[in-house]
Amino acid sequence: MMVRNLIWIAVMMFGLARARAAHTEAQLLLSAETAKPGDTVWAGVDLKMEPGWHTYWKNPGEAGQATEIKWQLPPGVTAGEIQWPLPAKLPPAEVTTYGYENEVVLLVPLTLASNLPAGALNLTAKVAWLECNESCIPASANVQAPLNIGGETKNSPEAATIELWKAKTPQTSQVSYQAWWEKPADGDTRPLIIGNEQPMDDAKNIRYDSVDFFPDASDTYEIQPATEIISAFSADFRLRKSVKKFSGDWPKDLSGVLVFQDGALRTGVEVEFPIADKAPGGGNISATSDVPAPPAQSLWRMLIFAFIGGLILNIMPCVLPVIALKILGFVSEAKSEPRRVRNLGLIYAFGVLLSFLTLAAVVIGVKAAGHHAGWGMQFGSPVFIVCLVTLVTLVALNLFGVFEVTLGGRALDTAGELASKHGAPGAFFNGVLATVLATPCTAPFLGAALGFAFAQSAAVIVLIFLTVGLGLASPYILLSWNPAWLKFLPKPGAWMEKFKIAMGFPMLATVVWLFNVAASSYGKNVLWLGIFLVMVAFAAWIFGGFFQRGRQRKGVALALVFVLLATGYAFALEKELDWRNAMPDTSNTTGSLKESADGIDWRPWSPAAVAAARAAGQLVLVDFTADWCLTCQVNKKTSLEIPSVRAKLKALNAVALLGDYTHFPDAITTELSRFNRAGVPLVLVYPKSAGAAALVLPEILTPGLVLDALDRAVQP
Amino acid sequence: MKKTIAILAAAVFTTAAFAVEIGQPAPDFTGTDINGKTVKLSDYKGKIVVIESYNSDCPFCHNHYASGAMQELQRDLAAKGVVWLLVDSVNTNNFSYRTPAQAQAEWAAEKIAATAWLDDHAGDIGHLYGVKTTPHCFVVAADGTLAYAGAIDNRPQPFGDPRTAKNYVRAAVDDLLAGKPVEVSQTKPYGCAVHYAD
Secondary structure: OOOHHHHHHHHHHHHOOOOEOEEEEEEEEEEEEOOOOOEEEEEEEEEOOOOOOOEEEEEEEEEOOOEEEEOOOOOOEEOOOOEEEOOEEEEEEEEEEEEEOOOOEEEEEEEEEOOOOOOEEEEEEEEEEEEEEOEEEEEEEEEEEEEOOOOOOOOOOOHHHHHHHHOOOOOOOOOOOOEEEOOOEEEOOOEEEEEOOOOHHHHHHHOOOEEEEEEEOOOEEEEEEEEEEEEEEEEEEEEEEEEEEEOOOOOOOEEEEEEEEEEEEEEEEEEEEEOOOOOOOOOOOOOOOOOOOOOOOHHHHHHHHHHHHHHOOOOOOOHHHHHHHHHHHHHHHHOOOHHHHHHHHHHHHHHHHHHHHHHHHHHHHHHHHHOOOOHHHHHHHHHHHHHHHHHHHHHHHHHHHOOOOOOOHHHHHHHHHHHHHHHHHHHHHHHHHHHHHOOOOOOOHHHHHHHHHHHOHHHHHHHHHHHHHHHHHHHHHHHHHHHHHHHHOOOOHHHHHHHHHHHHHHHHHHHHHHHHHHHHHHHHHHHHHHHHHHHHHHHHHHHHHHHHOOOOHHHHHHHHHHHHHHHHHHHHHHHOOOOOOOOEEEEEEOOOOOOOOOOOOOEEEHHHHHHHHHHOOEEEOOOOOOOOOOOHHHHHHHHHHHHHHHHHHHHOOOEEEEEOOOOOOOOHHHHHOOOOOOOOOOEEEEEEOOOOOOOOOOOOOOOOHHHHHHHOOOOO | OOOHHHHHHHHHHHHHHHOOOOOEEEOOOOEEOOOOEEEEHHHOOOEEEEEEOOOOOHHHHHHHHHOHHHHHHHHHHHOOOEEEEEEOOOOOOOOOOOOOOHHHHHHHOOOOOOOOEEEEOHHHHHHHOOOOOEEOOOEEEEOOOOEEEOEEEOOOOOOOOOOHHOOOHHHHHHHHOOOOOOOEEEEEEEOOOOOOOO
16 A cells, blocks of 8 residues: 555656656647737647547546646736637446547637737646546646747747647537427436537538537536437437436536537537427428528427418318318308308317317327327227228218218207207217328328427327317318308309219228228228128118108118117127227238339338348338328328339339338337327438438428438438 | 447436436445445445445545545544445456455555445446446435435545535535435536446
């Protein structure tokens, strides 16, 4: 022990007396030999470390200590703040620090007073640092350099070195950045997302493979060293950092250095910006550079997105037939009963909002139960699909005029009373149906709003869902409240009957599509669902033709209807189909999912498959889709399974992976949430270069977007 | 670089999952002290326990012991019935590793006044508690919950007299003994990185 103490004393003495400590040599460089009064001369404290030894950045990280410079300057010379070159992240992983290996020159601007007399000056400083390898040694050195004050500036031989190290310091930022809290705190840690605010287009010459963030030090919290790159491509990047709070409030601002790595080249920018409480709009990367600047309040922006998304849902194929029926309703009643039209519009809106509230409650419930919630998740339940397909079949038959929906009884007495009673439940029901059918369609803006909502508190989920509902219902509320606009609708006439029948056909198309979704849960046995629907249709005809419109033996007709329905249910659904116990088709986990002979050779998605393809240096196209997701099917037909994309994939020797979300596998829910999405569609392109992160395509695809993304992904 | 980031991310997210939290029960551990005796945290249930990560070669720790401040604190707290455990997580390949014999000699020479010195060269206790530096201190209340985690004091220097600094461990123990809530329950630890096994 005595020996160790002696070694300590020797080391300490060494450090104080000489410019060379145990493992680091310190020197003072100046950019000029002679300078004029009023000039700024750059000083560089040059630390040369032995291999394996390192010193620390202004924020040393989880351990260590920053280098300190104490100047002893003659009067008239003032030292500014240290300009620290970009640090490296030093191992080990368990205790990560920020610092420098081999060599670093810490730059300090020295300002000369304008009234400084001419002469020779000696500039001295005491530099103290902690050098570590397998052990740590605190060391210090007195360094000095001469400077002449004269009539003109004369560069020193070290000026070139100083310029070299200036280039390694952070530059001022050309682009603005932003950060927000991803989630509320979990104990004393909380995740933070950092990204750019406007697109960093190629004109700004920031190319990079990876990004990292080095925070400034703080007493009350620590931004932990691990960085998760969510996405990184030239236009956009997103990083996730974890913040640990020691005391006080969560930080409101973020300051530090963003470092961009492009091969061996590193550039950095010094940044300082506020941390927002919620994410701003659009977690997606757009394939074009025209991303509008986001407004200040992120919740407000999400609500606006939710409203617009709801509005756009009106023209989505899932919802359009129901909406067409609404128009019919307005047309028939517009002239005569504007007041009732207004009320019906409100009841329709109420139906929509109540349905969205129910959806929100289901999402909150599912999340509270610890499971993942996805948009359109009810479509994963085969029972739900069977009920819905039966319902839609009945609606189609109703439109064809096979039977009527009435309440019967005393309401038949007054035509007006009948009409209003007929109208109100109908309007409500239409509202509910519109909502139910809307869920498999995600409109633009809706994806961002929902992705945001699903990660938030129950109150925010309810708020966003209701806003989407408001957007969906708003055209009809507006129409019903502005009788003047109703004059733009066509006048009632015989065409209305034909229109009503015609709307039955899109309903039939919906039946076929739902049937297809059911097929993935029931396999070949879905035949029995078809048989059941035929029996239901037959029962509907008997009901309409013999019970409602019939004059005799109505009781027999009604009995027959019930017998048919009961038989159909018991035999077809319960026995043959075993409808409540569906078996999802999970047999194909490695083989090809090709849809046709010359279609894209899709393979089942898995993180391992992605990793294997990227390790082989291949470009990877990933399509997360579901049978019930209409937007996904449209995307596939228009922008993926087309000759130009197929050819390009072949030419680029790309790997195509299909992630089937029809039955909500957990692995895919997790992957979707990594990209801040609540549901499908999600299409990604992983570039060829191994480190680069994925390109996230927008929800509605065009062939141009896909081809453009594939082109970008092959760039080195 | 990317692999490093991935490993770093994995390491942090795994350690974060096991990291201790103020107010939560301090995880129990079993260690062997330098005399070969088995020591468990749960042995001391009902007493306040101070855990200090130790490496006398780290200049920060060295200063605390060379000035006598650490031993004085250990004696003061022992007199109040506080248990003090040194946890030495240095791996066997490192220059600072002490064999049990060397550790016993150091214990005597430095006049260490702690309850026990646990040889954690495998790093199990260190990883369990998310120990980053030496000295990194933890105070466990008598009911087993973690009352303090972080730096030993507010003076991260490898020289000078630590007695002049505000000692967070002493303050936390005093608060616990007085039945008051611990005023400063968490700070950023300072010191040298712990030399864990690879």
